[in-house]
Amino acid sequence: MESADVKTLLALSMLVSMAALRAAAAGEPDWLDRPTLREERREAPPAERERASDGTPPRRIVSPPPANLVANGDFEAGEAGVPVGWGPFDNLTTFWVDGGPSGKGKCLRVDTDVYLSEWEAHKKELDEGRARSVSKTPTAGAKYDTVAGTHGVHVTSHPIRVEQGAGYMLSAALKGPSTELFYPKVFVKGYRLLKGEMREVWRAPMHCRTSPKEWRTFSWAAPKVPSRYGVQEVRIVVYCYWPPGVYEIDDVRFWREEVSAPSAAAETPAASEGETGAGP
Numbered sequence: 001m002e003s004a005d006v007k008t009l010l011a012l013s014m015l016v017s018m019a020a021l022r023a024a025a026a027g028e029p030d031w032l033d034r035p036t037l038r039e040e041r042r043e044a045p046p047a048e049r050e051r052a053s054d055g056t057p058p059r060r061i062v063s064p065p066p067a068n069l070v071a072n073g074d075f076e077a078g079e080a081g082v083p084v085g086w087g088p089f090d091n092l093t094t095f096w097v098d099g100g101p102s103g104k105g106k107c108l109r110v111d112t113d114v115y116l117s118e119w120e121a122h123k124k125e126l127d128e129g130r131a132r133s134v135s136k137t138p139t140a141g142a143k144y145d146t147v148a149g150t151h152g153v154h155v156t157s158h159p160i161r162v163e164q165g166a167g168y169m170l171s172a173a174l175k176g177p178s179t180e181l182f183y184p185k186v187f188v189k190g191y192r193l194l195k196g197e198m199r200e201v202w203r204a205p206m207h208c209r210t211s212p213k214e215w216r217t218f219s220w221a222a223p224k225v226p227s228r229y230g231v232q233e234v235r236i237v238v239y240c241y242w243p244p245g246v247y248e249i250d251d252v253r254f255w256r257e258e259v260s261a262p263s264a265a266a267e268t269p270a271a272s273e274g275e276t277g278a279g280p
């Protein structure tokens with residue numbers, strides 16, 4: 001072999017070694033240069049890319065679902081016959097029952113087909129500590145004198161603190177009657193401390209076009225930022241009214257989610273988030 005060829009070979013091997021060293025310095029093992037792994041890395045979601053760039057081998061990672069900020073949003077935990085973290089329960093219009101989208105576990109049941117007078121009398125008894133179990137009188141006629149046609153039924157969660165500038169999402173599973181104009185809603189109501197007490201300053205509904213035949217899951221189209229309206233804490237409120245009937249609710253979820261610029265711009269002002277007409 002001529003000395004010129006030896007020099008060329010030496011130069012080439014040095015270049016190869018330097019490339020390997022550079023790759024190692026960049027935290028990339030050289031086996032990542034294999035086309036299939038490169039491909040997998042390119043297609044990986046951001047969470048997986050981050051993991052791969054710190055030198056650990058890339059592999060499929062299923063991200064855990066974001067933490068649900070509603071304690072007992074699945075209504076599985078209960079005490080003294082009612083689910084913890086929610087209220088009020090009267091066992092005339094609100095019940096903790098077996099069931100849910102999976103057909104297992106527990107869920108919330110709301111019956112709005114109860115005479116308003118009967119419900120008010122029962123509530124008075126409960127308030128006065130004269131609790132007794134009652135069964136409703138079957139309703140008849142136009143039913144405008146029922147809870148459905150008047151007050152509606154609210155079931156409210158515990159308070160949840162929200163962070164400044166943070167986006168949040170809401171979802172829930174429901175089953176029950178609805179019409180073109182009337183259907184149950186799940187609200188996020190926002191509160192702030194004003195003159196020593198928490199006052200409602202904002203609300204955002206989720207309209208639920210329910211079916212009495214099947215469970216359906218509903219969610220907001222995009223995250224909302226409650227702190228934009230001065231909100232310090234929120235409560236989730238399930239609201240059922242017209243048509244009179246039995247509604248079931250389960251898997252209420254409220255979680256932090258990054259807000260993208262377009263959805264933030266599209267968010268409607270607080271005043272138009274409220275409901276008009278029959279509402280809570």
Ligand SMILES: [Ca+2]
Binds near residue numbers: 075099
């Ligand atoms: Ca459940």
